[in-house]
Amino acid sequence: MAELDALDRRLIDTYQRGLPLCERPFAAMAERLGVSEAQVIERLQLLQQGQVLSRVGPVFDHARAGASLLAAVSVPEAERDAVAAAINRSPGVNHNYAREHRYNLWFVMTAADENQLEARLEALEEELGWPLLRLPMVEGYHIDLGFPIPWDELEAP
Missing domain, CATH: 3.30.70.3460 (Alpha-Beta Plaits)
Structure with a gap:
């Protein structure tokens, strides 16, 4: 597993759901996390390149x-x-x-x-x-793929 720092973990924990629906979602994320928009974008790109995240974006009905x-x-x-x-x-x-x-x-x-x-x-x-x-879809089902990550357990030897 890639080394994830506190910002990486906060991004993952905070935005598994609830991606801001606004003109500049990464700026809104950055404001909430207390970092710059450029930092959020850079981190998300690095997390995707490292295959920690496969996709960043909303899921629509x-x-x-x-x-x-x-x-x-x-x-x-x-x-x-x-x-x-x-x-x-x-x-x-x-x-x-x-x-x-x-x-x-x-x-x-x-x-x-x-x-x-x-x-x-x-x-x-x-x-x-x-x-x-x-x-065609006959009946829709919502499967919530967001889940709490036990960071401490993942680090245990």
């Missing part, structure tokens, strides 16, 4: 913010990386991951509304030349 859909595509393994890159370039894609399954690429696409979402999916399907499996 897409059903309230527009339309979204989980989709999957089955492509030959030799084409997987190229297809994944094409999916990543598509507007509205916010997750894209490989799976060990016949449908070996899964992604979430979002849009302002259902019509725009379907147009994006159709355009991507045409670009890829592979049919997309559309998996």
